[in-house]
Amino acid sequence: MPDARYAVAAVLVTAAVTWALRALPFAALAPLRESATVQYLSTRMPAGVMVILVVYCLRDLPLTQPRALAPLVALAVTVGLHLWRRNALLSILGGTAVHVALASAVFAA
Numbered sequence: 001m002p003d004a005r006y007a008v009a010a011v012l013v014t015a016a017v018t019w020a021l022r023a024l025p026f027a028a029l030a031p032l033r034e035s036a037t038v039q040y041l042s043t044r045m046p047a048g049v050m051v052i053l054v055v056y057c058l059r060d061l062p063l064t065q066p067r068a069l070a071p072l073v074a075l076a077v078t079v080g081l082h083l084w085r086r087n088a089l090l091s092i093l094g095g096t097a098v099h100v101a102l103a104s105a106v107f108a109a
Contacts, residue, residue, distance in 0.1 A: 067107045074099030
């Protein structure tokens with residue numbers, strides 16, 4: 001069994017590394033906050049991420065089968081709700097509810 005000094009040193013080194021790893025992102029992000037590139041990306045990225053997610057989710061959708069209507073109708077409802085109310089939570093919940101209802105009740109296999 002290691003002696004007490006070795007155990008204390010191991011705990012202190014572990015604590016120092018843990019603290020440094022948690023503080024590093026904050027230290028690295030401080031200079032980036034004033035960057036014009038980061039400010040530009042912060043306004044453009046949410047829409048870009050949503051487009052990528054939509055394409056990823058719909059890429060294998062079999063458009064020739066009737067079950068493809070559930071996600072497409074849910075997408076239309078989500079977009080429509082968001083354009084109407086500009087409320088992300090309402091859009092997400094409404095689209096999800098429509099998709100679940102259509103997929104489980106109308107287009108269930």
